[in-house]
Amino acid sequence: MFADHLLTVSIWLPILGGILVLLLGSDERKPLVRQLSLGVAVLTFLVTVPLWTGFDRGTAAMQFVEQADWIRPLHIQYFLGVDGFSMPLILLTSFITILVVIAGWRVIRDHLASYMAAFLIMEGLMIGVFAALDAILFYVFWEATLLPMYLIIGIWGGDNRVYAAIKFFLYTLLGSLLMLVAMIYLYYQAGHSFSILDFHAARIGETAQILLFLAFFAAFAVKIPMWPVHTWLPDAHVQAPTGGSVILAAIMLKMGGYGFLRFNLPILPDASHALAGFMIALSLIAVVYIAFVALVQTDMKKLIAYSSISHMGFVTLGFFLFNQQGIEGGMVQMISHGFVSGAMFLCVGVLYDRMHTREISAYGGVGHTMPLFAAFMMLFTMANTGLPGTSGFVGELLVILGAFKTNLWLAVIAATTLVFGAAYSLWLYKRVIFGPVVNENVKKLTDISRREALFLGLLAVFVLGIGLYPGPLLDVMHASIDNLVAQTSLSKL
Amino acid sequence: MEFQIPDFAPAYPEIFLLCMAGAVLLLDLFLGKRFRNLAYGLSIASLLATIAMIIGSSQQATTFNGMFLRDLMGDILKIAVMLFTIMVFIYSRIYQQDRHIFKGEYFVLALTAVLGMMVMISAGNMLLLYLGLELLSLSLYSLIAMRRDSLHATEAAMKYFILGALASGILLYGMSMIYVTTGTLDLAQIHAAIRTGDSANLVLSLGLVFVVVAIGFKLGAVPFHMWVPDVYQGSPTSVTLFLGSAPKLAAFAMLMRLLVGGLENMSGQWQQMLIILALFSIGFGNIVAIAQTNMKRMLAYSAISHVGFFLLGVLSATPDGYAASMFYILVYGFMTLGSFGMILLLSNKDSESDMIANFKGMFSAHPLYALVMTLLMVSMAGIPPLIGFNAKLAVINALVESRLYWVAVVAVLFSVVGAFYYLRIVKFMYFDQPGEAIRLNGGMEMHTLLTINALALILGLPWIGWLIRICNSALAQLS
Numbered sequence: 001m002f003a004d005h006l007l008t009v010s011i012w013l014p015i016l017g018g019i020l021v022l023l024l025g026s027d028e029r030k031p032l033v034r035q036l037s038l039g040v041a042v043l044t045f046l047v048t049v050p051l052w053t054g055f056d057r058g059t060a061a062m063q064f065v066e067q068a069d070w071i072r073p074l075h076i077q078y079f080l081g082v083d084g085f086s087m088p089l090i091l092l093t094s095f096i097t098i099l100v101v102i103a104g105w106r107v108i109r110d111h112l113a114s115y116m117a118a119f120l121i122m123e124g125l126m127i128g129v130f131a132a133l134d135a136i137l138f139y140v141f142w143e144a145t146l147l148p149m150y151l152i153i154g155i156w157g158g159d160n161r162v163y164a165a166i167k168f169f170l171y172t173l174l175g176s177l178l179m180l181v182a183m184i185y186l187y188y189q190a191g192h193s194f195s196i197l198d199f200h201a202a203r204i205g206e207t208a209q210i211l212l213f214l215a216f217f218a219a220f221a222v223k224i225p226m227w228p229v230h231t232w233l234p235d236a237h238v239q240a241p242t243g244g245s246v247i248l249a250a251i252m253l254k255m256g257g258y259g260f261l262r263f264n265l266p267i268l269p270d271a272s273h274a275l276a277g278f279m280i281a282l283s284l285i286a287v288v289y290i291a292f293v294a295l296v297q298t299d300m301k302k303l304i305a306y307s308s309i310s311h312m313g314f315v316t317l318g319f320f321l322f323n324q325q326g327i328e329g330g331m332v333q334m335i336s337h338g339f340v341s342g343a344m345f346l347c348v349g350v351l352y353d354r355m356h357t358r359e360i361s362a363y364g365g366v367g368h369t370m371p372l373f374a375a376f377m378m379l380f381t382m383a384n385t386g387l388p389g390t391s392g393f394v395g396e397l398l399v400i401l402g403a404f405k406t407n408l409w410l411a412v413i414a415a416t417t418l419v420f421g422a423a424y425s426l427w428l429y430k431r432v433i434f435g436p437v438v439n440e441n442v443k444k445l446t447d448i449s450r451r452e453a454l455f456l457g458l459l460a461v462f463v464l465g466i467g468l469y470p471g472p473l474l475d476v477m478h479a480s481i482d483n484l485v486a487q488t489s490l491s492k493l
Numbered sequence: 494m495e496f497q498i499p500d501f502a503p504a505y506p507e508i509f510l511l512c513m514a515g516a517v518l519l520l521d522l523f524l525g526k527r528f529r530n531l532a533y534g535l536s537i538a539s540l541l542a543t544i545a546m547i548i549g550s551s552q553q554a555t556t557f558n559g560m561f562l563r564d565l566m567g568d569i570l571k572i573a574v575m576l577f578t579i580m581v582f583i584y585s586r587i588y589q590q591d592r593h594i595f596k597g598e599y600f601v602l603a604l605t606a607v608l609g610m611m612v613m614i615s616a617g618n619m620l621l622l623y624l625g626l627e628l629l630s631l632s633l634y635s636l637i638a639m640r641r642d643s644l645h646a647t648e649a650a651m652k653y654f655i656l657g658a659l660a661s662g663i664l665l666y667g668m669s670m671i672y673v674t675t676g677t678l679d680l681a682q683i684h685a686a687i688r689t690g691d692s693a694n695l696v697l698s699l700g701l702v703f704v705v706v707a708i709g710f711k712l713g714a715v716p717f718h719m720w721v722p723d724v725y726q727g728s729p730t731s732v733t734l735f736l737g738s739a740p741k742l743a744a745f746a747m748l749m750r751l752l753v754g755g756l757e758n759m760s761g762q763w764q765q766m767l768i769i770l771a772l773f774s775i776g777f778g779n780i781v782a783i784a785q786t787n788m789k790r791m792l793a794y795s796a797i798s799h800v801g802f803f804l805l806g807v808l809s810a811t812p813d814g815y816a817a818s819m820f821y822i823l824v825y826g827f828m829t830l831g832s833f834g835m836i837l838l839l840s841n842k843d844s845e846s847d848m849i850a851n852f853k854g855m856f857s858a859h860p861l862y863a864l865v866m867t868l869l870m871v872s873m874a875g876i877p878p879l880i881g882f883n884a885k886l887a888v889i890n891a892l893v894e895s896r897l898y899w900v901a902v903v904a905v906l907f908s909v910v911g912a913f914y915y916l917r918i919v920k921f922m923y924f925d926q927p928g929e930a931i932r933l934n935g936g937m938e939m940h941t942l943l944t945i946n947a948l949a950l951i952l953g954l955p956w957i958g959w960l961i962r963i964c965n966s967a968l969a970q971l972s
Contacts, residue, residue: 070957071883071957071961073962073965074886074890074958114860136886140877141877141878143876144878146876150919151919154920154923154924155856162924165924166913166920170912170913173912174909177909178905178906181893181898181901184886184893187893
């Protein structure tokens with residue numbers, strides 16, 4: 001019974017848990033709220049672990065499938081299942097949520113129950129996005145994540161939070177509405193079915209493919225985000241509370257990347273090939289130009305936000321090379337970036353909670369007063385630059401390898417990111433951690449607490465783990481990637 | 494010609510309601526003030542009894558020589574009209590008492606308005622349709638003017654009366670042209686006459702234009718929307734609540750009876766007209782709503798845009814499209830009731846509290862009602878997972894099926910504009926600090942019903958398919 005509904009449980013457990021937290025919680029009962037939220041988050045993670053252990057690595061078919069009618073007159077189903085792409089992302093989601101709950105433990109003072117509930121509900125919705133195999137179900141989960149995030153940025157955010165929250169909402173809504181029309185068009189092409197698997201099999205003409213591609217592109221490019229539709233992200237990141245930034249960078253951006261893998265590449269292979277040059281060009285602009293933009297930032301969160309955009313450029317670059325290494329590299333990069341960017345935002349959060357400023361110039365010599373923190377941040381900074389031995393290296397190496405197969409110059413331009421990435425990451429680290437202690441505030445800093453050491457330590461384990469031994473992660477994705485490469489090479493015309 | 498007594502049975506619910514309206518009027522006259530709460534209870538009870546009669550006698554029938562129709566679509570719409578009216582009564586009780594307009598006339602006029610709507614919904618003949626429409630309109634004019642000491646209400650009633658009378662005139666003129674070409678007022682016979690005859694007849698086309706214009710007036714579609722914001726704002730909120738919900742269902746029935754029941758074979762012509770009405774309504778309504786500071790006015794412009802969206806389903810000219818429209822208008826009415834209910838909840842003896850700024854800081858003061866309002870607004874904006882999204886989805890689905898892709902894309906893009914002003918309310922409630930203390934009005938029964946109203950928009954999701962299926966089978970019967 002339970003084993004057959006693993007995905008349902010992992011979607012609805014955090015949502016119902018979040019509602020429970022909302023009902024029981026008040027600002028007078030903070031310990032209860034904290035423990036209950038942590039309990040729900042940990043329990044959800046434990047529920048998702050069997051997805052990994054029970055996963056059949058030899059097949060690209062959907063696993064843990066659940067199928068039931070939802071809106072029968074429109075043939076909309078409650079259809080769930082995972083493959084090698086979505087399963088790792090679900091685990092990433094359930095893991096990162098635990099860290100977010102711990103990170104908000106003492107920091108959030110007002111409306112704690114609503115804060116925790118918003119994150120737990122969002123966890124369930126994001127797992128739903130990755131698990132949904134019915135297009136409308138996917139769309140419902142996809143859009144439903146906007147509202148909790150809007151409230152998180154708007155209620156617990158920084159000074160300019162209202163602007164950032166509305167911009168975030170409208171930008172992503174505008175992008176995804178065209179996707180809805182595209183899905184309904186595909187419904188008729190696939191013989192009155194909203195099943196994504198039926199979409200994969202539908203035959204679609206050339207013009208229609210291009211238009212559909214652009215409709216899906218509008219949704220996913222805004223979400224991931226690609227240059228030039230990335231401008232909502234720095235605003236949202238800077239204004240969001242630490243937990244919000246972590247979820248945004250670590251998981252919500254991945255929804256865009258996942259969308260390309262689930263919709264654009266397999267459903268519209270001909271359009272994908274036709275527009276590959278365009279996609280690669282945009283990706284390279286993100287990789288190179290956004291890296292320069294990151295270099296000149298004076299706000300730590302903004303710098304990491306731009307670094308995220310640059311790294312996601314690598315992901316889309318990998319996907320549109322249509323070869324094994326490229327797609328594999330893009331996927332690994334997504335997972336790795338989930339850990340690394342989450343860690344970087346948590347590091348900034350640790351500093352911000354003590355100093356209440358994100359300006360780089362307010363820091364300097366933090367290494368003297370917070371040695372343990374400096375060590376953790378060193379590791380994550382290195383992972384952000386893609387140092388061998390960290391998770392950041394594996395994805396970038398694979399994508400560059402894939403690019404070599406296609407075009408030498410492509411690989412050369414992509415590889416420059418290793419230099420620029422190192423430049424802005426290390427320079428940030430140097431300005432914040434090294435040098436003499438610049439002011440009284442830095443002098444008074446205390447090193448990280450056990451709670452903070454816990455979440456940074458957990459992340460460090462994964463960053464090093466994937467970097468040193470990526471085999472298990474690659475195994476899981478292998479069959480699905482082979483299948484996708486085969487799908488993209490078959491014309492649908 | 495032999496005289497036959499027609500079969501009265503299909504019309505028993507209407508006859509019963511008419512008797513009850515008379516009874517409430519008489520009792521109020523003799524018992525006066527002490528009776529008010531009884532009139533309240535009796536009105537709700539008679540509506541419930543009428544609903545039970547409709548459910549009990551659900552059938553497909555034609556009587557009074559084709560004047561009066563009973564079908565599934567009509568039954569569902571009537572039940573919804575009465576349920577909405579019951580909700581109106583419950584939401585507005587305290588508000589009416591505070592303003593000394595909690596009078597017998599209020600209930601009698603509302604009941605006759607319901608009767609008018611039921612007649613419209615059941616009309617199989619253009620004259621009967623007109624009769625129902627006038628009964629509804631006259632009751633509404635008087636309801637709006639009930640607050641005699643309010644300048645705004647009087648102005649709104651005047652405006653609504655003059656423009657409403659003009660629209661009625663236009664409708665009659667259009668009907669007369671249709672009568673001239675087809676020689677009958679019976680909608681089924683008109684349908685037959687146009688199918689066999691010449692649908693490109695100029696007089697007939699002109700008649701269609703007049704009919705569509707009149708419907709546009711009654712629905713408040715651009716460019717015939719001028720009265721909507723002023724009437725919504727000027728009326729007492731308890732009447733706006735009524736005006737904005739139930740009559741939309743009757744207008745849908747009127748549209749179905751006239752355009753589909755009578756003029757279906759001219760769909761190529763009315764489709765073009767409705768596309769213009771619909772897209773202008775969606776665009777204009779959504780854009781102008783952004784600039785509003787008054788909540789009732791904002792909801793009026795939002796109503797204009799929703800009317801546009803609901804016309805999109807009709808203009809796809811397929812049974813699925815009509816069903817989508819019906820589903821849309823049912824959901825819309827339900828959301829409107831909740832939204833105006835929230836304004837009533839905030840109002841008190843001294844203040845109408847109908848400014849958007851009145852919602853400031855709701856989250857800190859009353860988190861439950863902040864959530865209720867958020868659910869209502871997000872559903873109005875058509876953002877998943879709320880039911881408002883499923884309604885929009887059904888309409889867009891019908892458009893794509895009819896290959897009106899560009900219409901679907903334009904409609905969908907304006908949803909983003911719409912999302913902006915609905916989210917602004919959420920912003921006021923969650924991100925701003927309260928200006929002054931927020932007091933909640935209304936009794937226990939209203940608070941419970943309002944909460945259920947909003948929660949149903951999300952908890953009802955598993956049963957959406959069932960509701961759409963009912964709409965589908967209702968409209969399949971029609972054509």
